[in-house]
Amino acid sequence: MKKQTILFLGAGRMAEAILSGLLTRKRENIEEIIVTNRSNQERLAELRDKYGVTATNDWRAQVEKADTIVLAMKPGQVRESLIELGPLVNGQFVFTVAAGIGTGMMEQHLPAGTPVAWVMPNTAASLGASVSLYTYGQAVKAEHKAVLEMILDGIGIYEECTEEQIHQLTAVTGSAPAFLYRFAEVLEETAREFGVSEEQARRMIVGMFYGSALMLQQGQSPAILRDGVTTPGGATAAGLRVMEEREFPALLKSAVEATNARAKEMAKE
Structure with missing residues (x-):
């Protein structure tokens, strides 16, 4: 598996928990972590200084270089982000950690054939102790599964479920x-x-x-x-x-x- 450049759209607690776990336990698999949000420069500077990640407000300029894109914003912001992201995606693996967001919504707004997944971790990810539930979309291949399992292994234990099971x-x-x-x-x-x-x-x-x-x-x-x-x-x-x-x-x-x-x-x- 090639080293991953991972782009986080969102810089909240869950984004920090995941990137912290990755940098602690899976750093050898990471080429670069890019963290973005829409306006909070202070938060971006905090994450940059604490973890050595790349921090920027201009997430659109980072999509092309990313291998994996993590939608780490609030559930109500996901649909708008997918609409903005759709024209920029070209085969990247995209997954969300937002509650209530299944793979169907992601596939609806992203180009046909985009590999997607839905993951529900918890904040113990920062300690490598998350219990993460996940499910894949229709276009996911073995290499995308390897990437997601690497990420989830870096933050704790994980269980594959159906989309309906994750909802429940x-x-x-x-x-x-x-x-x-x-x-x-x-x-x-x-x-x-x-x-x-x-x-x-x-x-x-x-x-x-x-x-x-x-x-x-x-x-x-x-x-x-x-x-x-x-x-x-x-x-x-x-x-x-x-x-x-x-x-x-x-x-x-x-x-x-x-x-x-x-x-x-x-x-x-």
């Missing part, structure tokens, strides 16, 4: 970290109410999350691990009973459904 799983892998962080936030607040410092509370909660994740990584089901912590009639059982009475499973499923519905709305806006 966006909340589970992409947005659910925010749910987890909110859970951690509440536990920290609760711990501090019992008199420990903010630093102590943070260490306790992070350590608990980390250890629990390691237990899950061993392969046992969450239900078995939960039962291992829960003595019938005991303290943990009392807490779990409250979660069931307050319909915690239904609440979480509703959060997933709301996330997915909003992602689809944003793609149409």
